[in-house]
Amino acid sequence: MYRQLGVIGCGLIGGSFALALKHAGLAQRVVGYSRTAATTALALRLGVIDEVASSAAAAAAACDIVLIAVPVAATEATLKEIRASLEPGVLLMDAGSTKRDVVDAARRALRERIDCFVPAHPIAGKESSGVEHAEASLYVGHRVILTPLPQTDPALLKRASSVWQSIGAEVRLMSAEQHDAAFAAVSHLPHLLAFAYFKSVAGQPAGDEFLALAGPGFRDFTRIAASDPAVWRDILGSNREEVLKQSQHFRAALESFETAIRSGQGEALEALIRGASEGRADWRMGKLPDA
Amino acid sequence: MYRQLGVIGCGLIGGSFALALKHAGLAQRVVGYSRTAATTALALRLGVIDEVASSAAAAAAACDIVLIAVPVAATEATLKEIRASLEPGVLLMDAGSTKRDVVDAARRALRERIDCFVPAHPIAGKESSGVEHAEASLYVGHRVILTPLPQTDPALLKRASSVWQSIGAEVRLMSAEQHDAAFAAVSHLPHLLAFAYFKSVAGQPAGDEFLALAGPGFRDFTRIAASDPAVWRDILGSNREEVLKQSQHFRAALESFETAIRSGQGEALEALIRGASEGRADWRMGKLPDA
Numbered sequence: 001m002y003r004q005l006g007v008i009g010c011g012l013i014g015g016s017f018a019l020a021l022k023h024a025g026l027a028q029r030v031v032g033y034s035r036t037a038a039t040t041a042l043a044l045r046l047g048v049i050d051e052v053a054s055s056a057a058a059a060a061a062a063c064d065i066v067l068i069a070v071p072v073a074a075t076e077a078t079l080k081e082i083r084a085s086l087e088p089g090v091l092l093m094d095a096g097s098t099k100r101d102v103v104d105a106a107r108r109a110l111r112e113r114i115d116c117f118v119p120a121h122p123i124a125g126k127e128s129s130g131v132e133h134a135e136a137s138l139y140v141g142h143r144v145i146l147t148p149l150p151q152t153d154p155a156l157l158k159r160a161s162s163v164w165q166s167i168g169a170e171v172r173l174m175s176a177e178q179h180d181a182a183f184a185a186v187s188h189l190p191h192l193l194a195f196a197y198f199k200s201v202a203g204q205p206a207g208d209e210f211l212a213l214a215g216p217g218f219r220d221f222t223r224i225a226a227s228d229p230a231v232w233r234d235i236l237g238s239n240r241e242e243v244l245k246q247s248q249h250f251r252a253a254l255e256s257f258e259t260a261i262r263s264g265q266g267e268a269l270e271a272l273i274r275g276a277s278e279g280r281a282d283w284r285m286g287k288l289p290d291a
Numbered sequence: 292m293y294r295q296l297g298v299i300g301c302g303l304i305g306g307s308f309a310l311a312l313k314h315a316g317l318a319q320r321v322v323g324y325s326r327t328a329a330t331t332a333l334a335l336r337l338g339v340i341d342e343v344a345s346s347a348a349a350a351a352a353a354c355d356i357v358l359i360a361v362p363v364a365a366t367e368a369t370l371k372e373i374r375a376s377l378e379p380g381v382l383l384m385d386a387g388s389t390k391r392d393v394v395d396a397a398r399r400a401l402r403e404r405i406d407c408f409v410p411a412h413p414i415a416g417k418e419s420s421g422v423e424h425a426e427a428s429l430y431v432g433h434r435v436i437l438t439p440l441p442q443t444d445p446a447l448l449k450r451a452s453s454v455w456q457s458i459g460a461e462v463r464l465m466s467a468e469q470h471d472a473a474f475a476a477v478s479h480l481p482h483l484l485a486f487a488y489f490k491s492v493a494g495q496p497a498g499d500e501f502l503a504l505a506g507p508g509f510r511d512f513t514r515i516a517a518s519d520p521a522v523w524r525d526i527l528g529s530n531r532e533e534v535l536k537q538s539q540h541f542r543a544a545l546e547s548f549e550t551a552i553r554s555g556q557g558e559a560l561e562a563l564i565r566g567a568s569e570g571r572a573d574w575r576m577g578k579l580p581d582a
Binding site for chain 1 (some may be wrong): 360398414416434436472473474476477478480481482483484485486488489490491492493494495497499500501504505506507509510511512513514515516517518519520521523524527528531534535537538540541542543545547548549552553555557560561563564565566567569571572574575576577
């Protein structure tokens with residue numbers, strides 16, 4: 001049981017974490033801060049937080065657990081602002097979708113207090129953002145990746161795993177480098193491809209006519225192209241090396257398909273498609289290689 | 292009311308057309324042929340067809356309406372086989388996903404009988420193929436594109452429109468060229484990208500670990516990568532010019548995103564993403580540009 005949870009960034013992710021801890025009986029009290037006053041006012045009215053803090057530093061003060069759930073690019077400034085307010089022994093986590101840049105920012109911003117920081121990436125979300133969509137069950141059955149630093153206090157890492165498990169999440173540990181490489185491949189690149197694909201069709205003279213003929217395959221393939229521009233600017237920008245590396249892998253694969261198409265090699269083309277088709281048919285969300 | 296419908300290729304598409312015409316009281320009798328005897332046996336048992344024909348020519352004989360629902364690459368051979376059996380005044384349609392190659396094949400195969408042919412592409416399907424998944428309502432609310440030739444008998448074109456409308460479909464007319472350009476953009480290219488993307492991730496040394504971390508965005512983006520290899524070999528091969536043209540458009544768009552990422556131009560990147568994101572959020576399936 002935590003005495004006081006501080007949530008900095010009371011949106012869908014931060015708000016759901018607060019509700020989940022309350023419902024699980026893990027937090028006595030929640031103090032929240034958001035850059036926009038209307039957000040914390042709504043969070044208070046919805047019972048997501050118990051008190052509005054006047055600043056990030058005030059939200060972090062006197063807490064034994066703090067979650068930073070702000071856009072990735074705002075992480076460093078937030079950490080700098082709260083460093084002097086952190087209690088000894090506090091468990092400090094973020095919720096960013098990229099981890100190398102967060103770890104680098106934390107080293108610069110937290111300095112000797114780096115031991116209290118457990119970088120976290122909950123793989124959960126909804127089509128709709130905002131505290132009004134927060135729910136206590138958001139993390140149930142979802143993965144949370146923790147990417148501890150060598151300096152991270154092992155007792156705090158254990159408490160971090162325990163708190164996510166207590167609200168229904170499945171915890172995996174990996175390095176920030178492994179995390180960023182993996183998510184560049186399975187999340188960041190698909191977003192980039194979906195953005196670029198939608199733009200390439202819509203930008204053609206007959207684009208509107210084409211789009212009017214698109215069906216269910218197109219709908220699913222481009223769903224992630226509707227994602228939030230500011231969030232994805234930050235993610236693609238901060239994980240750029242891994243994203244560009246994955247894009248190169250993709251271009252090479254596309255090239256092999258195009259070569260088979262261009263040269264009329266039906267058998268080679270079918271073999272390429274079959275590899276993808278059978279692999280995808282066999283894939284299940286959350287299926288581990290060793291499972 | 293048609294006296295006899297001949298269905299060549301009794302799979303999901305052909306079988307559903309037969310069921311729909313029966314349910315609508317539009318066909319007195321259905322004769323079916325498939326390359327695999329087990330398929331027609333099952334179609335007969337399920338009441339999809341009333342009689343099994345011993346050949347494509349036998350299925351087409353004595354019919355006043357014929358639907359060819361075979362893989363695109365088998366269209367020409369099928370048309371050649373049935374030409375001599377076609378009754379005067381018969382309405383002959385196909386159901387292929389590409390149209391220029393079908394029109395070319397029909398010119399070569401049907402010669403002076405080309406006037407009876409109305410090329411059709413019903414934009415409907417399901418995850419699962421095969422006559423056991425056929426249903427009378429498959430075409431309800433879906434689009435059917437007809438791409439008549441200059442030689443197509445106008446009376447037959449009218450009857451073709453009418454029969455599809457009677458089973459719940461919405462008919463659009465366009466040229467085979469317009470059809471193939473549009474579907475290269477909104478269907479064929481997304482399939483190619485999904486195949487290539489899945490292959491590029493799965494083919495990496497850490498591919499299995501990456502795939503184990505993939506979530507709902509990945510699931511939807513890659514759903515079409517599980518499509519049938521033989522069907523898509525034919526589609527990508529027969530519409531290769533338009534597909535490769537669309538792929539070039541896509542590569543140019545991807546390049547512009549990558550340039551913004553590589554050079555750290557956050558504002559330019561956000562503007563590019565915003566264009567795609569707002570466009571996709573505004574898109575609705577079946578929304579016409581003039582609607």
